[in-house]
Amino acid sequence: MRIDELLKWQWDGYSKFHQSRSNLLIHIIFVPLFVIGFILFLVSLVFLKWPLMLSALLLMVVSFALQGVGHGKEQYSAVPFSGFKNAVLRIIFEQLYTFPKFVLTGEWYKAFVKSSA
Template structure:
């Protein structure tokens, strides 16, 4: 699936897979932590800092674990990954684009209020 199609697919299902109050609260905290870790990974590579790289990686992994716990609270689980590239693309795109868009367009708040 091409990136544009993947983004459209993620956006179409974003509200469906983010309805549980627990999941919504975990995501609103965990996604910014993932984004921070993602940015710090690039900084670590730029400065050749292995300690920062390890810390940033742990931050991203912890964020994904928290989100995985949240998704277990959902009535509908996320669609399974179709391969390694699909997993990497879906994870990164959801973290840095789709979920922030969901928040900024009011979808997160509407889902929290049950609308």
């Protein structure tokens, strides 16, 4: 699947897999932390700062794992990864593109308002 097709596929199903209030709250907190970890990882890679790199990776892993806990609260389970490349691309695109788009277009807020407590 090409990147543009992956992004479209991810966006088309995004609302379906993000309806639980607790999952939405987890995402609004931990996606930005993942993004910060990703940026710190890139910076640490450029300057070869190994402790920062490990800390950034840990932040990314913990943030993603907690989002996984949130997805466990959803009515619809996430589509399983089809392989390593698919997993990496889907994770990176969701964190850096699809979820921010979900927030900036107002879809996160709409989902939050529609969700039950």
